[in-house]
Amino acid sequence: MTVSSPPTAPPTQRTFFGLPRTMYPVAGFAAFDALAFYGMQTILVYYVYFAVAEGGLALSTDVAIAIVSTYSAATFLATIFMGWLADNVLGAGRGLRWGAVLALAGYLVLAAVPGEVGLATGLIAIAFGAASMWVSEGAVLGGTLNAHESKRESGFTVYYLGSAGGALVGITLTGVLQSEVGFRLGFLASAVAILIGLLVYLPFRRSTEATAPVVHGHGVKGWALAWPILAVALGVAAIIGTVAAGSNPSTIVGLGALVLAAGMFVKLFSRRDLDREHKRRVLHYLPFFGATAVFAMLYQQLYTTVAIHSEASTDRVVFGIELPPSTVLGIAPLCTIIVAPILATLWGALGDRQPSLAVKFAIAFGGCALAMGWLAAASGTGELTPIIVLVVIVFVFGASDVVVSPSGLSLASAVAPAGFETRMLSLHYLGAAIGIAAAGVAGEGFSPGENETAYFAAFAVVGAVVAVAMIFVRFAFGKRLIATDGTTDGVEVL
Template structure:
């Protein structure tokens, strides 16, 4: 740890925290700003400044894009730990993200879209997991400021995510999509500038180097495996093309299958490893239903940027007290409710102390609220049909419900993952938590194809009831899960 990084403080915390706070704030500003208008950019007609994709295809692309972003975090962690070190990995990730937004800002149509997706996916994978790791590196393990530091950092994430739709969304929908994407690029540029300047002063020199440098012999093996992987991918796509199966929908399906296979592979490897004890093996089995529950929860939560975004644009009255606003502004509801709920839930858990429900019971309640957020959307359809624009109130309440679910699942899931992780697979187990969101969005890329204005009543009902049903099953099995946890609460 760099001594200066500890002694140079701001408001009682290392100065490096402020640098990382604003880095992540601007990165989230750029990402959520782009995400707030990307769906509309894809399915708006060419005459309206969009790409003219079908709504179904646009929904699938948005979902698989989110899946790829979370899957790439595994790659980013490897690059930081074994090759570049966290400080440089985060900086290069920011550069990839910025150029991804710049590509979108240039009106090059379909090619620009997919080049941008590739750049931002790689960049986010490099930046997102490592900037969080750097926050932890600012404090000693016994430093009492550590938890508060992470709380401040998370607040920065939500500030960026909250502000972005208001600025980028307004410019994108009211002026021009490419102007909105340009502002997202500028936001990432601001983040990079202050990260570079602050990094020279306040980060530990250790962060410039990998924690587990890769051996040149291992690098050759990894390089061979990567070549083999890309050869297999090329062969699969070639065969698909020969049989006229190489369509966008089928490519998305292929990525969905890969995303689902990744956690299955991890679970099989861990459960059959000789490096874990019998107690650790039981804890992994206890984690399996929690993982499935998290996939189901994120499936609903992440549809706020796809299905609910469509509902906001086409079936919601976009005015309040006589003021008209763009549909992208609804994307600020997620971070807004997180900022409102975090201190409330912190007080609840502190007051309950040892009387808190177990992790699996909290997960069950989280699924209930997530499912209810979709069942809630049935009410305006039953009352007014799907041809009338309804009050913004309906969407706002839906987000309020699902974020209660997030408070019961997201922080609890992170905590449970660290507690249940076998010693030999701690990093891989943490990757599993982020992969659950990747699997959820990959699953969504297929699920959202069934959503349309005509069958949305059935869609909200089936998805909502299914998630609540799994929550009930999880609640029934919670005593058994507690036993498998072997003393872990």
């Protein structure tokens, strides 16, 4: 079997603020990637259900929720194939660059081709392109941090900070462009952003990708490559067919992601070349995989039900100016920009004395539960929700995301066995796909102006349950998981 493994980074690697300089081009590229992706996703739900006269497709809100959630979940689901492709065919460096080109084509299709055909074609290209970039970015970044293990989580937090900065600009820019000019220009802005990101990254790619996972041998060819491609094509056809039949495609995506995740875990645990310690690490990763899925389900509400609530049931007039409905969503990446540097510095300074991952996750989910509970109460008053309520709620979700997402990426990267580095990151994103698909299924029960209180309250309960569960995980599994020196005395994560 052909496997990939990252070369060991030299101990004398030059640093900047304590982190290897080679990681910063990845963080910079991630900023443009996020600008394009989240800028487009922010206006996507409105594009689907706005009237034709407003530039939309005039579909129902429940269809809009299903399409947006299916697209988001399918993007995460595609990471499993794109991660395998990067491990066995492309290598992480080319996976990043080729993914950018594919995503660029998708954004251009959305901007240029009207109607449902343009929507489907563009979203498919963006999903696979973004998936390739995400797993490859994580693998390339992980390679640059191999000689700086104690700084790994700080490095991933900085990477996430770059993404947050791009997301903030993208959400703000596309929201204004869409409201003032139209959806086409908003989509075109995403295409321009990914092109700029690629042009900025290319001059630094050799030094940055020097420690990235590479494909050894001749790679996978012939039928071994054809079968996965055929499976992906059939999956895409099944999703399109489900939409054409009028059913919710989120169900298919969610079940597919769940089956793939189960298969990957079984494959990991059944590998004979993995010793007991490596399998124990993967076993202890399972609760965090489940928590990632639930958090994705909660966070997806920002781009579906909360976005709809912002447009239909929120007082968005500030100082006499009515803000675009997507504006409030920019608070989440703004929060990341404010909180991430603080946490990156704090985690780096504390080192092994920092709070365990289970405790971090428990605090994050507790905050989400309180935020959803407040939104449930505000939506039940019978009046328009003050925009300050949504600002605080989205800010809380942004702060929680700073805790959950970088830590989850860092953990997945750290527990990955040799030859499974990129696919382990794919497994992390697969958990997100399961959660987002579940959000799409749950969205069928959302009725704006009718059952918003009960709907948001249910998600508040889910967040509270997971918060309590993570405390139990901390005491059930013990204190340490990852060994950095061949022993069990490694990085504290539980």
